[in-house]
Amino acid sequence: MFKYYVLVLVGRRGRWCAHFPDIPNCRAEDERLERAIEKATAAAARKIRELLRERLPVSEPRSFEEIRADTAWATKRSIEWPEVIVSIVGVPTDYGRTARLAS
Secondary structure, three states: OEEEEEEEEEEEOOEEEEEOOOOOOOEEEEOOHHHHHHHHHHHHHHHHHHHHHOOOOEOOOOOHHHHHOOHHHHHHOOOOHHHEEEEEEEEEOOOOOOOOEOO
């Protein structure tokens, strides 16, 4: 099963930083936008596998509107919304087990 998460991409100093707001401590960087997305998606899959292995909840993806309204998250990462690229990325979430979703 896949969950579709919002991915926020910020270009700074010749690099792209990719953030998954709904997956804690999950980000990746690269000089190329496509590689930043690939790396972030792989990091998200690893993080979800880790959460499931430890029997911890996997966050339910929020809508872009909900993430956009999360000023604390954006401020902590110096997100300037007019300057970012936003994408929706499918990340596997079951790995042969039923994911426990956080409410």
